[in-house]
Amino acid sequence: MNKRFLIAVMILSFVFRTAYPGTTGKISGRIIDADTNEPIIGANIYLENTDFGAVSDADGNYFIINVSPGTYNLVCSFIGYEKITYTGITVNVDRTTSVDFNIRPETIQGKEVVVVGERKIIEMDRTSTAAYVSSEKxxxxxxxxxxxxxxxxxxxxxxxxxEFHIRGGRAGEIAYLIDGVPVTDQYNGGSSVGLENNWVQELQVISGTFNAEYGQAQSGIVNIITKEGAKKFSGRFSVSLGDY
Incomplete structure (x- = not known):
C-alpha cells in the first residue's frame, strides 16, 4: 500500500512539474567595497521601475527571486557610497543571473535644509525698544x-x-544713520540725505535706551539699510492724485 502511494505521488509530481514549468528567474551577487574588498552589509539592490529588490546580508550577498524574464536595469545604492546602475541585465526562466557590485565611498551631499528663524517675543539681551520695517512690508x-x-x-x-520727536524728546536728539553711517544734519537735527522708499531694504527705529555704540543720540535712532545692487536694471513708477 505504501509503495503504491509513493509511486502515485512520484508520478503526479512529474506530471505537475511537466505541465507547469518555471516562469521566473533569479538574480544574485555580492556587494563589496572596491577599496578594502570588505563586504557591504545592508546595501539596497533593486530592479529599476519594479517592486523587486533585496538587501545584502552579513557576507554582502543578495538574492532577488521570482523575477519575470526580460531585460532590466539593476541598481545598487548604499549611504556613503556611490550609486551604480547596471543596464541590460537579462533574466531567463529557471536561470540565475549573477551580478556583483564593487562600490566606492562617496562624499554625502545632503539636501538643502531651510531653517526659518523667527524673532523671539522677549529678547533677554536687549534693553531698548525697536521697530523694524522690511522692504516687503x-x-x-x-x-x-x-x-x-x-x-x-x-x-x-x-x-x-x-520735525520728528521720539518719546517727547527734541528734534536734535535723534541720530540718523544710513547703512551705519551718520547722516544727521547738524543745523536742523534732521537727516541730511533723502532716500526713496524703493531704496530701503529695512528701516529701524530705536527709542528709549540703546547701546552706547550709536552715540550722539538722546531720544532715538533712525537707521536705514539700503538695498544692494542687482545685475539687471529695474525701477518703479507711481502716480498719486489728491484734492487739496
Missing part, C-alpha cells in the same frame, strides 16, 4: 516717503514744522 504700506514710514512708528510724533 513697505511695498504694502500706504506711504510715499521715508518720513511717512518713520511717522507711523510707535512713539514718534511729527510737529507742524516737519
Amino acid at each position: 513697505i511695498e504694502t504700506m500706504p506711504v510715499q516717503e521715508v518720513d511717512d514710514l518713520i511717522q507711523l512708528q510707535t512713539g514718534v510724533v511729527k510737529d507742524a514744522s516737519g
Whole structure:
C-alpha cells in the first residue's frame, strides 16, 4: 500500500512539474567595497521601475527571486557610497543571473535644509525698544516717503514744522544713520540725505535706551539699510492724485 502511494505521488509530481514549468528567474551577487574588498552589509539592490529588490546580508550577498524574464536595469545604492546602475541585465526562466557590485565611498551631499528663524517675543539681551520695517512690508504700506514710514512708528510724533520727536524728546536728539553711517544734519537735527522708499531694504527705529555704540543720540535712532545692487536694471513708477 505504501509503495503504491509513493509511486502515485512520484508520478503526479512529474506530471505537475511537466505541465507547469518555471516562469521566473533569479538574480544574485555580492556587494563589496572596491577599496578594502570588505563586504557591504545592508546595501539596497533593486530592479529599476519594479517592486523587486533585496538587501545584502552579513557576507554582502543578495538574492532577488521570482523575477519575470526580460531585460532590466539593476541598481545598487548604499549611504556613503556611490550609486551604480547596471543596464541590460537579462533574466531567463529557471536561470540565475549573477551580478556583483564593487562600490566606492562617496562624499554625502545632503539636501538643502531651510531653517526659518523667527524673532523671539522677549529678547533677554536687549534693553531698548525697536521697530523694524522690511522692504516687503513697505511695498504694502500706504506711504510715499521715508518720513511717512518713520511717522507711523510707535512713539514718534511729527510737529507742524516737519520735525520728528521720539518719546517727547527734541528734534536734535535723534541720530540718523544710513547703512551705519551718520547722516544727521547738524543745523536742523534732521537727516541730511533723502532716500526713496524703493531704496530701503529695512528701516529701524530705536527709542528709549540703546547701546552706547550709536552715540550722539538722546531720544532715538533712525537707521536705514539700503538695498544692494542687482545685475539687471529695474525701477518703479507711481502716480498719486489728491484734492487739496
